[in-house]
Amino acid sequence: MQNAAMNIEDKGGDQLVLHVGPQHPGSGHFRIIVTVDGDYIVGAKPDPGYVHRGAEKMAEYRDYIQNIPHLERPVIIDATGVTLPYVLTAEKIIDVEAPDRAQYIRMIMAELNRIISHLYWLGIYGIFLGHSTMFMWPMGDRELFIDLAESIGGTRVTFSYVVPGGVRNDMPTNFKERALKTFDYFEKRIEEYKKIFFNNPLMSARTEGIGTMDKKDAIRLGITGSNLRACGIDSDTRKDETYCLYDRVDFEIPTRKEGDSYARCIVRLEELQQSMNIMKQVFDLIEPGPIKQVIGGVMRGEPGEAFVRTEAARGTMFYHIVSDGEKNPYRVKISVPSFRNLIGMTHLLVGSRLADMPAIYWSLDYWPVEADR
Amino acid sequence: MVNDPTLNLLVGKASDILDNTLEKNVREPIRFLVNWGRLYSLWPVHLETACCSIEFGAASGPRHDVERFGMLEAFGSLRQCDVLVVQGTVTRKMAPRMKWVYEQMPEPKWVIAMGACAISGGLYMDSYNVLQGVDKIVPVDVYIPGCPPRPETLIQGIIELQNKIRKSKV
Numbered sequence: 136m137q138n139a140a141m142n143i144e145d146k147g148g149d150q151l152v153l154h155v156g157p158q159h160p161g162s163g164h165f166r167i168i169v170t171v172d173g174d175y176i177v178g179a180k181p182d183p184g185y186v187h188r189g190a191e192k193m194a195e196y197r198d199y200i201q202n203i204p205h206l207e208r209p210v211i212i213d214a215t216g217v218t219l220p221y222v223l224t225a226e227k228i229i230d231v232e233a234p235d236r237a238q239y240i241r242m243i244m245a246e247l248n249r250i251i252s253h254l255y256w257l258g259i260y261g262i263f264l265g266h267s268t269m270f271m272w273p274m275g276d277r278e279l280f281i282d283l284a285e286s287i288g289g290t291r292v293t294f295s296y297v298v299p300g301g302v303r304n305d306m307p308t309n310f311k312e313r314a315l316k317t318f319d320y321f322e323k324r325i326e327e328y329k330k331i332f333f334n335n336p337l338m339s340a341r342t343e344g345i346g347t348m349d350k351k352d353a354i355r356l357g358i359t360g361s362n363l364r365a366c367g368i369d370s371d372t373r374k375d376e377t378y379c380l381y382d383r384v385d386f387e388i389p390t391r392k393e394g395d396s397y398a399r400c401i402v403r404l405e406e407l408q409q410s411m412n413i414m415k416q417v418f419d420l421i422e423p424g425p426i427k428q429v430i431g432g433v434m435r436g437e438p439g440e441a442f443v444r445t446e447a448a449r450g451t452m453f454y455h456i457v458s459d460g461e462k463n464p465y466r467v468k469i470s471v472p473s474f475r476n477l478i479g480m481t482h483l484l485v486g487s488r489l490a491d492m493p494a495i496y497w498s499l500d501y502w503p504v505e506a507d508r
Numbered sequence: 509m510v511n512d513p514t515l516n517l518l519v520g521k522a523s524d525i526l527d528n529t530l531e532k533n534v535r536e537p538i539r540f541l542v543n544w545g546r547l548y549s550l551w552p553v554h555l556e557t558a559c560c561s562i563e564f565g566a567a568s569g570p571r572h573d574v575e576r577f578g579m580l581e582a583f584g585s586l587r588q589c590d591v592l593v594v595q596g597t598v599t600r601k602m603a604p605r606m607k608w609v610y611e612q613m614p615e616p617k618w619v620i621a622m623g624a625c626a627i628s629g630g631l632y633m634d635s636y637n638v639l640q641g642v643d644k645i646v647p648v649d650v651y652i653p654g655c656p657p658r659p660e661t662l663i664q665g666i667i668e669l670q671n672k673i674r675k676s677k678v
Contacts, residue, residue: 274569
């Protein structure tokens with residue numbers, strides 16, 4: 136209680152310490168302690184951990200199947216993105232492999248989730264820049280993709296759909312037609328987004344040249360995902376370390392050279408199109424067949440360890456599982472992209488104006504729940 | 509004279525009649541007016557505690573649109589808010605902040621516990637850092653189950669809260 140009462144602190148001179156969050160329209164479940172000198176930020180100290188729920192420790196009490204639901208809660212916005220690397224790692228430990236059809240359905244779900252997550256991000260970014268229309272449009276279009284994902288996974292956001300050995304159930308028969316109809320509609324919408332938001336002079340004035348990240352700094356600080364690609368580095372785990380069947384589809388990695396907030400936005404917008412392209416190709420490649428390799432009895436891992444890196448919506452998601460041959464994993468280590476982007480946020484905030492803080496903060500697509508685990 | 513039983517009865521009857529008249533013609537309309545005013549202008553605090561916040565955001569979106577039921581989107585100062593929607597898990601670090609936010613809100617105020625974690629710890633029942641139910645630190649009016657609750661469920665919870673406000677005494 137004592138430290139909660141302290142919100143503004145006088146550092147002497149012209150400097151003032153401001154606590155932004157956790158009850159703040161912009162911060163979410165996160166606090167950042169900024170030192171301002173006039174209008175400029177001279178120091179930024181992040182204070183994460185408001186949603187630390189001990190997912191890694193809890194994973195040690197549960198067996199491989201029971202772990203799936205609670206490991207997807209850190210990023211329910213991108214549920215398949217966070218459970219897929221866990222399942223791929225568990226498959227290495229348990230020594231099973233999913234059939235081709237299951238791999239393709241996993242790819243569809245992962246890409247659908249990427250779109251859902253990016254659209255949520257875009258809606259909130261609109262609010263951050265004071266653009267209410269840009270909240271309403273992506274949130275409305277997001278529901279269409281949620282409907283698609285719901286028809287496969289069964290629930291709105293938390294599917295627990297990917298399991299070791301395959302996927303839980305097959306996708307509906309008319310899924311391809313429904314999906315293609317939605318994509319046709321959404322491709323037109325992307326042009327409208329550009330008209331109202333991305334080519335809007337107010338939007339570019341607030342984001343262009345704001346929070347510019349250098350290419351070298353991005354590598355030094357370990358930035359991942361779209362934030363790294365916005366700095367001109369075409370790194371994508373889907374191509375670098377292929378998993379599922381991403382090597383059979385052809386897609387581009389959108390990059391920008393500028394590394395500012397605008398570049399990060401436009402990279403994410405182009406990723407929406409690429410995700411749809413991937414799914415269209417998967418619809419042509421997918422063939423009827425089994426969706427699951429049935430594992431008899433309780434899953435037990437071989438003693439040993441395994442790790443898998445995948446590309447989630449926010450960047451590289453990394454799982455490391457150590458097994459001692461029991462039905463529970465001995466240790467599950469999750470390395471999440473948001474936590475690494477947090478380091479970049481501190482780097483970007485220092486030297487910028489206080490008014491630019493929302494534009495920088497949310498352009499990194501920092502999701503506090505994911506970072507805290 | 510005071511001890512006259514007939515008169516006592518009369519006085520008692522008269523006060524009953526007066527009370528009933530007051531209740532029917534003065535207190536009830538005032539109560540109705542005040543409750544009606546509170547009912548359709550609920551201002552939620554923007555305190556995201558965990559992942560249920562995305563369904564809260566989706567409920568403010570165009571498809572579900574809680575605003576048509578008389579609950580605004582979560583923006584603005586907590587000094588003008590009257591509903592605290594606890595959006596999911598409350599950890600040890602968040603709990604004192606949440607209590608502090610609740611204490612800063614002006615009366616009358618209501619609390620909605622959204623999601624299984626806010627009700628009883630939910631999926632995180634054996635986690636070392638999670639508060640097992642927010643009703644241990646703040647009084648809860650409406651519990652909304654789900655993990656996370658669908659926006660429709662959230663809307664139902666808001667309607668339940670409105671029913672509660674409608675019956676409440678001023």
